[in-house]
Amino acid sequence: MSDPQALAEAVAKAMYSRDTAVIALGMTVTKMAPGFAQVRMRVRNDMLNGHAICHGGMVFTLADTAFAYACNAQGKVTVAAGASVEFLLASREGDELTAEAREVMRSKRNGVYDVGVHNQRGELVALFRGRSHQLNEDVLESPSP
Amino acid sequence: MSDPQALAEAVAKAMYSRDTAVIALGMTVTKMAPGFAQVRMRVRNDMLNGHAICHGGMVFTLADTAFAYACNAQGKVTVAAGASVEFLLASREGDELTAEAREVMRSKRNGVYDVGVHNQRGELVALFRGRSHQLNEDVLESPSP
Amino acid sequence: MSDPQALAEAVAKAMYSRDTAVIALGMTVTKMAPGFAQVRMRVRNDMLNGHAICHGGMVFTLADTAFAYACNAQGKVTVAAGASVEFLLASREGDELTAEAREVMRSKRNGVYDVGVHNQRGELVALFRGRSHQLNEDVLESPSP
Amino acid sequence: MSDPQALAEAVAKAMYSRDTAVIALGMTVTKMAPGFAQVRMRVRNDMLNGHAICHGGMVFTLADTAFAYACNAQGKVTVAAGASVEFLLASREGDELTAEAREVMRSKRNGVYDVGVHNQRGELVALFRGRSHQLNEDVLESPSP
Numbered sequence: 001m002s003d004p005q006a007l008a009e010a011v012a013k014a015m016y017s018r019d020t021a022v023i024a025l026g027m028t029v030t031k032m033a034p035g036f037a038q039v040r041m042r043v044r045n046d047m048l049n050g051h052a053i054c055h056g057g058m059v060f061t062l063a064d065t066a067f068a069y070a071c072n073a074q075g076k077v078t079v080a081a082g083a084s085v086e087f088l089l090a091s092r093e094g095d096e097l098t099a100e101a102r103e104v105m106r107s108k109r110n111g112v113y114d115v116g117v118h119n120q121r122g123e124l125v126a127l128f129r130g131r132s133h134q135l136n137e138d139v140l141e142s143p144s145p
Numbered sequence: 146m147s148d149p150q151a152l153a154e155a156v157a158k159a160m161y162s163r164d165t166a167v168i169a170l171g172m173t174v175t176k177m178a179p180g181f182a183q184v185r186m187r188v189r190n191d192m193l194n195g196h197a198i199c200h201g202g203m204v205f206t207l208a209d210t211a212f213a214y215a216c217n218a219q220g221k222v223t224v225a226a227g228a229s230v231e232f233l234l235a236s237r238e239g240d241e242l243t244a245e246a247r248e249v250m251r252s253k254r255n256g257v258y259d260v261g262v263h264n265q266r267g268e269l270v271a272l273f274r275g276r277s278h279q280l281n282e283d284v285l286e287s288p289s290p
Numbered sequence: 291m292s293d294p295q296a297l298a299e300a301v302a303k304a305m306y307s308r309d310t311a312v313i314a315l316g317m318t319v320t321k322m323a324p325g326f327a328q329v330r331m332r333v334r335n336d337m338l339n340g341h342a343i344c345h346g347g348m349v350f351t352l353a354d355t356a357f358a359y360a361c362n363a364q365g366k367v368t369v370a371a372g373a374s375v376e377f378l379l380a381s382r383e384g385d386e387l388t389a390e391a392r393e394v395m396r397s398k399r400n401g402v403y404d405v406g407v408h409n410q411r412g413e414l415v416a417l418f419r420g421r422s423h424q425l426n427e428d429v430l431e432s433p434s435p
Numbered sequence: 436m437s438d439p440q441a442l443a444e445a446v447a448k449a450m451y452s453r454d455t456a457v458i459a460l461g462m463t464v465t466k467m468a469p470g471f472a473q474v475r476m477r478v479r480n481d482m483l484n485g486h487a488i489c490h491g492g493m494v495f496t497l498a499d500t501a502f503a504y505a506c507n508a509q510g511k512v513t514v515a516a517g518a519s520v521e522f523l524l525a526s527r528e529g530d531e532l533t534a535e536a537r538e539v540m541r542s543k544r545n546g547v548y549d550v551g552v553h554n555q556r557g558e559l560v561a562l563f564r565g566r567s568h569q570l571n572e573d574v575l576e577s578p579s580p
Contacts, residue, residue, distance in 0.1 A: 057206025
């Protein structure tokens with residue numbers, strides 16, 4: 001596929017169809033472009049922690065998902081090598097969170113992606129930086145589950 | 146409560162009872178001590194990502210949960226300020242993951258906790274380092290949801 | 291001082307005058323603005339490590355310096371709480387490195403700043419993210435050494 | 436060289452002889468073992484920042500140096516891919532800092548090392564976690580400068 005935008009969209013569609021965690025958490029991939037992804041999640045009652053705020057792991061998972069879609073957009077299977085996150089603001093049940101991931105750097109095999117997570121009031125909830133590692137397989141040729 | 150071990154166990158019990166995310170993901174808190182927590186999770190089919198391996202966000206959430214229990218063990222409500230994670234080995238459906246969190250440093254308000262996540266073969270799956278921030282509230286006096 | 295740009299420049303001048311490490315390493319603060327700083331350093335022979343490339347610590351120090359100037363630009367003494375760095379490309383003796391730090395987020399007391407370090411060919415050498423903590427003192431009222 | 440301890444010591448000697456940054460900063464490698472290094476530095480007047488405390492970059496450089504010696508101890512040229520640091524306590528002129536680096540994980544090519552930096556009063560000054568990447572070259576066969 002020679003059109004980068006069409007490739008990015010086809011990758012998102014293929015990944016999402018087998019992405020059971022992302023579907024179980026009610027996330028939707030709302031924008032997709034070369035080196036970019038936007039993913040949304042509504043904070044449900046079953047995403048709260050022992051202090052009655054959204055579990056940091058759920059916020060991380062949202063950011064990590066946007067990162068995953070952005071770094072696979074070029075068509076090669078790419079996995080997370082690591083990440084760091086800053087939790088800036090607590091989220092509560094019913095909040096609508098939007099994560100946007102952007103490629104900062106990509107070399108032959110490694111990449112760095114920055115993700116910001118905002119809530120429905122436009123407040124910055126979390127900052128995430130992910131490091132990716134590209135494998136040799138094509139996303140669109142991966143076996144179905 | 147003057148016995149640190151009894152306090153840690155009471156904190157774990159109180160937190161777990163309202164920890165809807167942790168319960169929904171099937172995690173169990175298997176050990177609790179001052180500055181220490183062990184948490185277990187079985188990788189379910191609804192925890193996989195688009196590459197058919199366990200979503201990194203689920204591994205992070207397990208580690209973050211062990212961190213949360215360890216840093217609240219002293220009884221004051223303590224939240225995560227941030228964290229970093231290294232993903233070392235992919236996990237698959239059915240794997241049994243165990244996260245152990247240990248206090249590395251704690252000052253008046255801030256702490257650093259290290260978490261290792263191993264699978265059922267004793268292989269190191271992920272390394273996590275969390276930074277905590279302590280609030281003035283007591284865990285055992287937090288209102289029920 | 292009510293003009294943010296004039297304040298940022300006055301802060302830079304005051305900090306630099308007592309910044310012995312930065313002077314010893316031959317760094318120069320080449321641009322200063324609210325929430326922004328640009329700092330330059332030439333890789334000298336006494337900045338190399340045991341593999342004959344620029345010591346990662348020197349690259350970090352350059353980025354950390356740009357971060358420090360950017361986060362103090364608002365006039366309150368602000369210190370680094372922590373940072374992460376990705377080393378992307380080796381630098382060699384004679385390379386001219388430029389670090390640019392930008393404020394990503396700033397709340398009452400805490401901030402996050404991103405720094406990119408490029409060499410004289412415009413290649414990205416390192417990515418840095420710093421977390422700042424603001425104290426109550428004014429930079430311009432700090433005692434001289 | 437088949438004795439790991441003798442190899443680690445030979446590596447340290449070879450690296451230090453060409454490690455101009457480390458020599459310029461007055462650091463000494465005080466212990467060396469497989470997967471371990473201890474490095475010391477006295478905070479000099481030319482290591483202070485604009486707030487008259489030790490520049491965080493100098494503390495990072497000390498920790499990064501201990502990391503470098505620990506991850507090269509096995510004899511293959513190994514470079515830093517990235518690191519994170521938490522600054523816990525300010526250091527002042529005359530303080531004697533000791534960094535100890537320990538291997539946490541090492542696979543074929545990649546490793547994770549933890550470093551703690553203490554002052555002469557035994558207080559924890561900084562925590563550092565480094566990620567290493569191993570090249571194919573031998574440290575002991577590297578060309579002299």
